[in-house]
Amino acid sequence: MIDVAALQALRSVAALGTLARAAEELGFTASAVSQQIKRLEKQVGVPVLAPAGRGVVLTPAGQAVVDSAPEVFQALERCAEAAQSVADGEPRGVVRVVAFSTGIRGLVAPALTELGRNCPELALQVTEQDPDQALYSVDAGTADLALVHDADGLPAPMSASLRRRHVHTDTGDVVMPQGHPLAQLSGPDRPLTVEDLTGQAWVTSPPGTVCHQWFRRLFAQASEEPDVRHLVDDFATQLSLVAAGGVIALIPRLARPPVPPGLVVRPLLRPPSREVHAAWRRSADTSPAIQALVAALSR
Template sequence: MLNLERLRILDAVARHGSVSGAADGLHVTTSAVSQQLAKLEREAGQPLLAKNGRGVRLTDAGRLLADHAARILSQVEIAQSDLEAQRGRVVGGLRISAFPTAARGLLPGVLAALRSAHPQLAVCSQELEGEDGVRGVVRGDLDVAVVLDWYNKPTAMPEGMAKRALFDDIADIAVPAGHPLAGASDVELEAFAQDEWITWPEGEFCREWLMFTLGGKGFEPRIAHVAGEHPTQMALIAAGLGVGVAPRLGRGPIPDGVRVVTVRDALRRHVYAIWRADADRRPSIRAAVDALYAAGAGREGAPGDAGPEGAPEGTGLGGATG
């Protein structure tokens, strides 16, 4: 008889690509993972892992069993969701992440509302970039993630995910107070073609979006300074060292020496919640997504009462469409 917890470990190895990655994801030691995999190999009667340089790879039998394990664990998740739905109480634990400006400008109020409405729900939150949040939900390390994409650069979503649109966040251009366009409004992006830019580190989704967007306007931005933290970007702009993108969500007070300029064709970030479709009926996830939606309802760019979207057919809170 194959052991369910050992199948869970094999599934983690397949998803993370290594024994150490699986151990980190499951919050156990690499030794514990190796021991359980050795026992699973004895249960299966054939090798499931093979050495691959300094790491390991799944054998054909290992890949076959890992595929079955993923389906079995998905069914277990659905069963647990159905049991929780039948009980109807928002209790237990919930793990949620949000990208940095949402972690600052959205999540605190949502977490406070959940604590007030559902005191028996223990919520653990963390700040993660959107792509890391997606990976966390896929791996099962997170229950819900608040993620984003841009109006002209959507993010690919893995299979088996459900999502709900929360609101659109508008971004302005932040310029030094002495910039020629500091007092302007409704400005075309092309007006900043000769400026130096302060932006996110290379490889981050928002940095890639900026390069893609400005390239589409016919110019390549001159990146003068790079900073991952928004306050650092603002400080550099205040010092007169360049211009940058300033999303409104979580922005806080504009520092002295900085002005924000509205772009004629608004730069919009789509903000939405994602979760695994096989956990769709869990009351804790329903409560969290509803709280996120309510928090975004009063914002400019909120989707109104359209309800959840983008979930696989037959799933999604409140009845999503495909």
């Protein structure tokens, strides 16, 4: 393994041009710096400096080592910051978040406002991933926290090295034009029943999606098959087709874009739902950054 002090010595020599000037900057003797460089050369297996007049220059291998040094020192700084964060209880640093698309829209994006206000030294790096891949990324260490939803009522399988916490229950509502007969049923807060929905024309998500499973489950006990006119995955497009008239839509609250004027949203008596969980490595249980993020996602 490369000695960090020797790597720092080489970087100083590269910047200042001589062992003596590097020694002065680092607070060592020139002999001590020379020994550090020799130790580094032994560790990497090739010379990293070559004489040049009264000074020295980097060999190509030495230049490659110096070019890589910033990443090493940045990683060490992040490590120190993380340790200090745990020690003083202050959320800071970068949390790598992987989450499904509508979870980013409905939970992560709103949480950014709160975190920016309450945790100014904490930053999120967000990547869209499906639940299975997201859990794998956290378990493999390429992400710090996953936001996942259950599949057809069953939680996604999870490694024993991970911990999960429920942060949200997502449910579906029916969107329709203001003048639609269902919109006139005894007030905007009256939940709609499956009987109310029988005989209506629909736009819904394509087969294979969670929202199509919701739709099929909603009509599982219905006396007749629903009249599906359109299969569209994008919810903004679904709203456009609803606004055009002739169909209504079942849309999850997390996924619902701003509802255009002229459309209304009505709740269901027994709405389909999915549970949303945050998952992280058990080794990060004491991380103030993870704790702050999970708290913000749970609001």
